[in-house]
Amino acid sequence: MNIFLIGQGNVGTALSNFLQLSEITYEILEKVPENKDGILFLAVSDSAVKPLLEETLRKDPGLFAVHFSAATHFESDKVFLLHPFSSINKKSELNQILFTLWGEKNPAFEKMLKKTGLKFVYCGKNPDPLYHASAVMSGNFTQFFALKALEILQSSGFSKEVSEKLIRQLVNSSIDNVFRDGINGITGPAARGEKEVLLNEIKVLSERGKEFSELFKAVNQAISESFAEAAKNR
Numbered sequence: 001m002n003i004f005l006i007g008q009g010n011v012g013t014a015l016s017n018f019l020q021l022s023e024i025t026y027e028i029l030e031k032v033p034e035n036k037d038g039i040l041f042l043a044v045s046d047s048a049v050k051p052l053l054e055e056t057l058r059k060d061p062g063l064f065a066v067h068f069s070a071a072t073h074f075e076s077d078k079v080f081l082l083h084p085f086s087s088i089n090k091k092s093e094l095n096q097i098l099f100t101l102w103g104e105k106n107p108a109f110e111k112m113l114k115k116t117g118l119k120f121v122y123c124g125k126n127p128d129p130l131y132h133a134s135a136v137m138s139g140n141f142t143q144f145f146a147l148k149a150l151e152i153l154q155s156s157g158f159s160k161e162v163s164e165k166l167i168r169q170l171v172n173s174s175i176d177n178v179f180r181d182g183i184n185g186i187t188g189p190a191a192r193g194e195k196e197v198l199l200n201e202i203k204v205l206s207e208r209g210k211e212f213s214e215l216f217k218a219v220n221q222a223i224s225e226s227f228a229e230a231a232k233n234r
Contacts, residue, residue, distance in 0.1 A: 002038030011068050012043030013090040022117045037062040046071050064109050077104040183230045190223035
């Protein structure tokens with residue numbers, strides 16, 4: 001099986017490292033090959049994906065083309081989206097990541113892809129906006145709030161080192177609790193119905209900026225409503 005790779009950014013470098021460690025032969029290219037078969041991985045920017053897919057189908061219809069851009073939809077039984085539901089950098093260990101696979105169902109292609117050692121689950125023809133919204137929430141929102149929490153903790157007198165240890169500890173333990181206990185894994189004043197505590201915190205945050213205090217208020221309101229809904233269904 002021939003494996004080709006175009007792109008040496010975060011995903012491309014991580015994939016290259018993975019293939020090397022797996023002792024899988026592959027070839028790094030700068031342009032689409034001709035008269036080849038196998039798999040061509042396109043680890044390029046979102047804007048570059050579609051032109052390269054079109055070029056691949058035009059020049060080499062024997063290849064299966066695999067891209068990583070959830071923002072790109074391309075209708076062809078030779079094109080697949082392999083989306084890493086994870087934050088990727090050049091040192092990411094891809095053997096620890098579960099990818100979602102999108103495109104026309106093709107058992108022959110999936111058999112080829114499994115030979116690379118990548119872990120994936122077939123999810124359908126194309127991801128819908130809710131799929132990407134979930135990725136955005138889990139991949140950006142938690143991290144944004146963690147950074148804001150670090151900033152706030154440091155502003156109240158904690159060192160950067162201690163702040164990072166405390167926030168990392170709380171974020172990791174809280175995520176474990178949520179996956180184990182669902183909504184009941186969330187703690188804090190909104191979960192306990194402590195309105196006075198929340199009002200005081202919203203007031204203090206508003207002095208730092210109205211926009212973030214409103215966001216803080218809205219998220220806590222959503223938590224309170226989720227607990228109320230869960231209580232009804234018990």
